[in-house]
Amino acid sequence: MQFTTEEKGMLSGRDGHATKKSMEILVALGEIYGAKRLIPVSSVQVSGVSYKNLGDAGIEFLMELAEDGKARVKTTLNPAGMDLTNWKQQGIDANFASKQLEVIDAYRRLGLEISCTCTPYLAGNEPHLGEHIAWGESSAVVYANSVLGARTNREGGPSALAASLTGRTPLYGYHLDENRAATVVVDVTAAVRSAEGFAAMGYAIGKVVKNGVPYFRGIKAAALEELKELSAALASSGGVAMFHMAGVTPEAGKVPKGTERVSFGQRDLAEVTAGLSDEGEPDFISVGCPHCSLKEVGTIAGLLRGRKVTREFWICTSREVKRQSDEKGYSKTIERSGAKFACDTCMVVAPVETMGFSVVATNSAKACHYLRNNGLRVRFLTLDRCVAEATKPN
Numbered sequence: 261m262q263f264t265t266e267e268k269g270m271l272s273g274r275d276g277h278a279t280k281k282s283m284e285i286l287v288a289l290g291e292i293y294g295a296k297r298l299i300p301v302s303s304v305q306v307s308g309v310s311y312k313n314l315g316d317a318g319i320e321f322l323m324e325l326a327e328d329g330k331a332r333v334k335t336t337l338n339p340a341g342m343d344l345t346n347w348k349q350q351g352i353d354a355n356f357a358s359k360q361l362e363v364i365d366a367y368r369r370l371g372l373e374i375s376c377t378c379t380p381y382l383a384g385n386e387p388h389l390g391e392h393i394a395w396g397e398s399s400a401v402v403y404a405n406s407v408l409g410a411r412t413n414r415e416g417g418p419s420a421l422a423a424s425l426t427g428r429t430p431l432y433g434y435h436l437d438e439n440r441a442a443t444v445v446v447d448v449t450a451a452v453r454s455a456e457g458f459a460a461m462g463y464a465i466g467k468v469v470k471n472g473v474p475y476f477r478g479i480k481a482a483a484l485e486e487l488k489e490l491s492a493a494l495a496s497s498g499g500v501a502m503f504h505m506a507g508v509t510p511e512a513g514k515v516p517k518g519t520e521r522v523s524f525g526q527r528d529l530a531e532v533t534a535g536l537s538d539e540g541e542p543d544f545i546s547v548g549c550p551h552c553s554l555k556e557v558g559t560i561a562g563l564l565r566g567r568k569v570t571r572e573f574w575i576c577t578s579r580e581v582k583r584q585s586d587e588k589g590y591s592k593t594i595e596r597s598g599a600k601f602a603c604d605t606c607m608v609v610a611p612v613e614t615m616g617f618s619v620v621a622t623n624s625a626k627a628c629h630y631l632r633n634n635g636l637r638v639r640f641l642t643l644d645r646c647v648a649e650a651t652k653p654n
């Protein structure tokens with residue numbers, strides 16, 4: 261690989277241990293993927309924040325970097341394993357909380373913004389078309405590449421942090437035009453009309469295209485919330501980092517000749533939707549995977565107005581969207597019902613499986629996928645049915 265004078269300095273240890281170590285991570289990655297050089301990035305989003313996933317070895321790694329490392333570009337964080345202020349009310353164990361706060365402290369010392377959300381694009385970290393970035397959260401990677409037209413690979417926790425501490429990433433993968441072209445055309449004939457419908461379609465297509473780039477045709481319009489759910493589902497059942505949607509996403513241009521074609525019809529939609537649910541009565545309801553937008557919080561507040569919840573009900577969102585919800589008066593309505601905001605965290609990265617719940621109802625295909633991996637049973641329901649479950653008489 262070729263390096264600028266500045267990069268050679270960072271590699272030599274001139275700027276300290278954390279910068280040198282970060283450069284070594286990026287160079288190793290660049291060599292694996294055949295990158296010829298590094299490029300500057302303008303924004304980083306770091307995943308690997310929950311103590312549940314990091315463990316003590318992760319804390320040690322972060323502490324070591326925090327000795328002399330500092331973020332060089334805007335860097336936001338993925339959700340942590342708990343609400344950083346209301347963790348007691350969430351039922352989080354004190355030992356877990358103390359470890360989680362150590363993780364957050366290390367990131368704070370590194371100069372990262374303690375935003376803790378998987379929808380950074382709804383909380384002040386919104387890159388533009390053509391901007392090179394290094395993001396870790398897979399659902400946000402798909403959204404950024406596809407909907408915003410920014411350019412990022414699916415970074416792991418260490419490589420995203422290394423990009424933050426150096427302001428660079430290796431030039432390969434989705435940073436290059438040739439890797440952003442469609443690899444499979446998806447002709448949609450199903451009536452995909454809700455965020456849950458987009459989630460189910462994404463879950464089915466992710467399995468088919470694996471780490472390819474699907475090009476959806478036949479969808480006339482899509483709301484932000486629908487694209488958010490589609491992005492998350494594509495990235496969870498497959499290794500998708502980008503999609504195109506004719507008439508909707510900014511780079512949905514011509515499809516290369518000879519591109520494979522598949523179809524997605526009404527029967528496919530029904531099959532994948534049914535397959536996302538297990539048997540059982542939900543004892544925990546959680547929405548906001550990826551984190552709820554303000555519009556979704558408003559819808560939930562409308563559905564909960566004048567009602568009381570009878571089961572544990574978490575609304576996962578960013579602290580920024582919660583702040584906006586406070587201003588709109590949504591938070592009061594929600595909290596009066598007994599439902600809880602789960603800011604900074606979510607039902608997947610919090611240790612829900614250790615809290616005595618067995619069946620989780622959610623409107624997210626991604627959450628169904630990972631909650632099952634965590635040993636829980638799931639029910640995949642629309643948002644209004646999730647609220648109906650949460651308020652059902654006992």
Ligand code: F3S
Pocket residue numbers: 338339378399492548549550551576605606607608609626627630
């Ligand atoms: Fe976000 Fe948690 Fe889902 S991090 S995308 S809400 S699994």
